[in-house]
Amino acid sequence: MLSSRFLPHLALIFAAVAAPAFAFDPPHGVPAVSIVQPADYLCAIVSIRSTAKDTERQATAVQESMRRITTAVQRSNTFQLHQGPARFFGGSNNANSLFSKPSYNPLSLQTNLRILCPLTPDADFFETIRQLTQFVAAIPLPGESEVKIISATLAVASAEQRRDRLMQLIREQIATTRAQLGANVVTVTGLDSPVLVRQLDNLSVELFLDYQLSATLEK
Numbered sequence: 296m297l298s299s300r301f302l303p304h305l306a307l308i309f310a311a312v313a314a315p316a317f318a319f320d321p322p323h324g325v326p327a328v329s330i331v332q333p334a335d336y337l338c339a340i341v342s343i344r345s346t347a348k349d350t351e352r353q354a355t356a357v358q359e360s361m362r363r364i365t366t367a368v369q370r371s372n373t374f375q376l377h378q379g380p381a382r383f384f385g386g387s388n389n390a391n392s393l394f395s396k397p398s399y400n401p402l403s404l405q406t407n408l409r410i411l412c413p414l415t416p417d418a419d420f421f422e423t424i425r426q427l428t429q430f431v432a433a434i435p436l437p438g439e440s441e442v443k444i445i446s447a448t449l450a451v452a453s454a455e456q457r458r459d460r461l462m463q464l465i466r467e468q469i470a471t472t473r474a475q476l477g478a479n480v481v482t483v484t485g486l487d488s489p490v491l492v493r494q495l496d497n498l499s500v501e502l503f504l505d506y507q508l509s510a511t512l513e514k
Contacts (some may be wrong), residue, residue, distance in 0.1 A: 316454035329503040334449035336411040344405040347439040353404035360440040377409035420497035454490040480511040
């Protein structure tokens with residue numbers, strides 16, 4: 296029995312087919328079947344927190360900060376806001392950041408927004424981050440509010456549109472496995488998984504399915 300398995304530990308894939316799929320780094324190596332393409336977006340995850348001491352003031356400050364950032368993005372000709380659910384949680388002051396204002400109260404209310412910057416073929420990854428940093432820094436915030444970019448990654452607009460091509464490549468892999476190994480039974484599972492995305496370099500991503508293939512050899 297021969298088997299290969301690709302098990303990514305995290306994928307930020309959203310339910311809507313047209314929603315961006317965000318790149319991550321799978322811990323189990325490069326998939327056998329994949330598609331390499333340029334990324335469509337650079338995605339910055341922006342953390343918003345309040346330093347107020349009571350929960351009511353924290354909620355008011357974070358809500359107003361979200362409103363101001365959202366308005367600034369909507370008025371921008373460059374950036375877009377990823378429309379996902381807002382999740383609130385207690386903060387920590389240990390996170391690394393690309394841009395930060397004064398240190399956070401570890402008990403403060405916090406939420407994250409994702410800002411997308413469309414990438415052109417001649418885009419520069421670091422210049423795009425610099426532009427995002429300057430854009431976020433220039434947004435006026437209410438008192439007792441702080442913001443920082445905690446990470447940046449690449450994203451593709453419609454990863455699921457590549458499913459048919461990936462399925463074709465997997466069928467070709469199955470045929471090759473049969474021919475090269477003399478396998479009389481080839482089993483594939485996991486083909487219903489989302490199309491996942493791995494970042495290759497500053498502008499390119501690799502799309503793949505989290506599937507498992509096993510072959511039974513003839514005796």
